[in-house]
Amino acid sequence: MLNQFMQSRLRGLIVLAVILYTIPAFLSNPFHYDLATQMAIIAATVVGLNLLVGFAGQISLGHAGFFGLGAYFTGIMTGNYGWSAIPALVVGGILVGILAWVVGRPILRLKGHYLSMATLAVGFIIAIVINNESQITGGPDGMPVPPFDVFGWELSPFGSYSLFGIELNGSQAWYLFAAAVLLVAVWLAQNLIDSPIGRALRSVHGSEVAARVVGVNTARYKSLVFVISAIYASVMGGLYAHFQGFITPAVASFDFSIVLITMVVLGGMGSTMGVILGAVVLKLLPQVLTHFQEMEAVMFGLILMLTMIFMPKGLLPTLQMAVSKRLKKRAGGQA
Template identity: 70%
Template sequence: MALRLPERVPGLPVLALVLLLLPLFLGNEFHLDIATQIALIAATVVGLNLLVGYGGQVSLGHAAFFGMGAYASAILTGTYGWTSIPALVCGALLVALLAWTLGRPILRLKGHYLSMATLGMGIIIAIVINNEGWLTGGPDGLAVEPLTVMGAELSIFDHYSLLGLEVSGALLWYGLAALLLLLAVWIAQNLVDSPIGRALRAVHGSEVAARVVGVDTSHYKLLIFVISAVYASVMGSFYAHYTGFITPQVASFEHSIELITMVVLGGMASTYGVILGAVLLMLLPQLLTDFQDYEMMMFGLILMLTMIFMPKGLLPTLSEAVRRLRPRPASAPASGQE
């Protein structure tokens, strides 16, 4: 298992450049809209990857954290008239508290019990959101107010003047989502390179060995679980404001599975890989529309074949292939390979 980032190139500036240039290649507002959503989901998945790729734990309920953030923002700004940021923070605190309460006893245990616990918790939250229609609007969904920061409203439908330029709200939203993604990646990379990250890598290698040398494994795992849950909650809040309408599906088990699939598909423990996973999985439904009745079958087939032939995920497999193509003898040691 490759534990170190496979990229030798400075990833963050490259990502920033790609995000900056992307709008020039997008044909219309629809493409921009999809790109904005992908950026928000990718940021969520970068957070989830901290848990899966570095913490070695699987969450089958991350969409519930995402959904809690989304609904907290929708309800607090819509029904109770809060402004966006306090609502977002309130949602994130709630999620952090829940993740901590759930994770503390579970993560003391060895093994994959967190996946079962998050599965149970995730579905319970989805059921509550679905049932408590007086608060959440029930299965038919809930309209969400536009993002409001310091009295200024950011709506995809309006136009704004920025440094003397007329800019559409949609483009501004894209810029915000891109910034959030960059920030998410930056924080994630700093975490990975911090003592926490090193301790986690030790845990991933051999938990028992890590414990023997005095690493308080459950403490670090709990910390990373809470952080990744907060990632999801914050992105959920932005996502709700952006799309303007949410249904219980954002918190559903299927959505959780989708998020975890993005991580594995793109490449566990590879921050840029999981972003690629998010891009691919978000685009597939749009790309497969021509198959009509065969869409579902094609989706399953693509997912299956990718994982069979690229079990390490897209980016790690691709970058390995690129490395092999280079004529130079292996100068970089195959670090972390089992």
């Protein structure tokens, strides 16, 4: 049974890889590639957030703060101190993870609305610090970020590259790189979910009391997954900063935190592939609805409301249930 479950995970990862590397066939200009790259980076962020929300059942309304910290740490260290991108991403992830552990230990003892307010406060504090420390972060005006570099090799949206004899422009190269990062993020998340840690997280989500009765250290596991999700956000924030080439305090804003949590809920909490779909849909909707002009915001809210009413478990889980029911009916009719 376990082997079948793992094979199903592997098939899902292979399907995702095929989809990601087939998408360029439908992208016709740099804007489309830029949008797809943003989707991949943000999807990897919500994959980490889903570990906290979907599997451990712990809410976070300030996760953009960790994303912003990763973005600004990488931007500052590479732009002002000459660091390479990889060391900046790694050290930034470690520091943000330590901060998440320190902050998470006390606030994760809270539950429900109290936990929501505590994580919201953490996000607000981070955003205020980034906004006010103008000598370091550039304040409300933001700051430039150098191109992503590895051992002197730079990845820039304006460059030209060759991969296995195929000539790529900077936007195409960035998309392929972001797609590879998303695949790694999903693979790591799936391995965590299938491990004893993942089973402990699901038990915490089901019932903390029952989990403690069977010997699960709920405080430890909640803090651990909070740290992991924060590291995901930090690393993806750093990549986003290099891709954009310029960052502002908006990357750590409350609005962005709400967008991230909405992606998880919309796609399907507890579904890794579902939250990726949620990220894609929520990122694409504003582009599709621009034709409605002044009614864009109304249409956007209406679509989200109807989705949550008729698909409360999220997009992908609801679609999977509908397909499963249809297949069962068909099998029953043939019998």
